Amino acid sequence: MDLERLLATWRGPLVGLLAAWGARPSEAHELAEDVFAQAWLARTRFDGDPADERRVGAWLRGIARNLFLAAQRERRRGASATRPDEARVDPPCEPDGRLGALRAALDELEPELREALYVRYVEGTSLAAVAALLGIGERAAEGRLYRGRQLLKEHIERSMGQREVRR
């Protein structure tokens, strides 16, 4: 298993997936780094073909899910120690506008659609990798992306229309 290749293929999609689950950008980056570190340390236990995207995607998703839940639990307990990486800050929010409305619309999407869009568009991931990471078929992934983009368009147009009226 090649770490460079693993990072290049799955870095963006994993960050997107974690963010879609509700992690802040900096937290999503940290958790994704944890996922890769754990995967790399435990690579001998991966019994599939490293070139099989579906197996690797399912494996990484499982690790990510475990770490995300553990982080949530730590946060709930309020016992998480300060880690050096927390010095990172989230990028400033965009001022209100089309992009802001788009982010708000993304937050309101159904989780399955949001996951697909985040995984796909953070780094322009291939459809096969999206499907592999979400554990669904490519057609289903395509359907989710299509529906998500359609709903976003409707939401944006509605939202921008209301702003125009208020002005």
Added chain:
Amino acid sequence: MSAEERAEALIDERELAAALRGLVPDPEAFRAGVERRIRAAREAQAAGDEREVRAADGVWWRRAAAWLPGELVPGSLAATGAKLSWKALPGLLVLPALTFAMLVMPLFVALGTLTGSGARAQQREAAVRSWWHEHKGVALWVLALIGLLFLRQPASAGVALLLCSTAVLALLLARLRAAGFARRAEVGRRCAHLLMALAFWMAVFGGPWRTLFPDERAARLAFSALALGGVVCAWVALREDYGSLWRLLTRSNGEDAALLLTLALLAPWSASLLWGSFADERDLDDQARHVEALSPEGFDGWDHARKATVWLRNEGVEPELARLRSYWRERRSDDDGTAGLLAAGIELGFVGSEELAALAADARPLLREEGPIQGASLRERADLLALVRAGGLGEEERDVLARRLLASREAGAQPWRIQRFATVVALLDELGRTGLAGELRTEAHALLRECWVPPRLVTGRSSGFIARPWHPDSQAFVPHTHDAIDLMLRFGVPDGIDLVAVLRGLERDGRHGARTGPELGWEASLALAKLERGLLPEPGPLGLVSANRVLLAILVLAGFCIAATLRAPREPRTASPSGGTT
């Protein structure tokens, strides 16, 4: 709607990328972060530092949690692998530790009282009875708890039952051994009876048993472990007493003769019963082989062949259809009046382009009409399929056909509602009207929720879908569940639908070949394959262990029986008057 118009109905991909730009990681910083974590973990490992508790450290706990009934494990333990205090272990093990069982106890009491006579038999019976008197209260409580658990989580209850049986066996053997009765031949006989009884029950009551296993392989392995364990225990026991096969055949008493008969006849018969009832073909190659060997009859037969082939092609497997094509031509030349024969041929690519063009030309009157298209599922309408498949339709003609298809959604008979809906969506996609099809998502979800048959714990009915939910006790129907899965593959899973319950329902219906018939059994396996590959997430290592926990418990039980038999003393020890041993 043109491709351009469809694109306008979607948010621009560049805008989406811009909105998510804040998430894009810097490759170098990200890589450095990963490497730093790997270094830190290696250093911590080298220093034996356990303070940094991460999920990897909880691997043994996670394995242990996968073994235990999920209801006893703290909510997030299994998922997160967090470290758990050792103080919690007794709490987790309370059920198995309290166990006394229903499988082993009656067997021992019954056999103990049936075999032998005289003072020694009475002493043995007294030892068993005193053991039972000491523990029966707890045993009955545990039985009730496991019974309740069965209603909620059959697999977890199965694990608890098997672990309880193992523990009871261990405790009872210890008591008998302490009383001087546990010589190897006797222990081996009891273990063989227990294992063979379980194997026999598994074969005869296959349905309830096999719902505890994730697939056929696990069920076969479990049966083999039980039967093999039984054979080993019996062989050791009988060899101990008789020494040779001749002596065994000529001098065995009633109990040993029954054991021999069990091994010689019952085990192979049980295996053939169990193997014969499998109809699972979830593997792609199995499905492809099945399609290649088909000789379909009637609309349903051709419809099944069509569904399986289309799905296999979508999954990247191209079955060898030469035999099916030749069979189809034969039926076509016989002027077979089967509804859907021609339609299936068009879908499967058996109709040549010239014939298809001729059929499409004959079907053009469809474009001069309005309103819903007649036909039960629409898939049996060869003229409709020919028009769509032949190509050459103008944009306006496509619009006419799309309008008619949309009007057809609710125009058919109730039993075809789901399939008709799925057909309309598929044909709209083929016409290039994907946007129109996509707009039917809410309606599709409403239809699926309306036709959903939730699981019933008490009656144990199969969960799934039925197009005619006339009353609350309607049973799910495999073909309707299959169509519903097709719709979910296209539109996603609506809220309130439990996919695991659908999976269990299909497994149950598919494996009851005698009740549902071979065709429905095969359709169930096809629907299962679609469900597992397209909708259900692939289980991780923990999920695999958890899914196979009943198998693991059976392996432990069988292994324990063999170990107990081999470790038992060869010669009987004499019981002292005080109950101890000399």
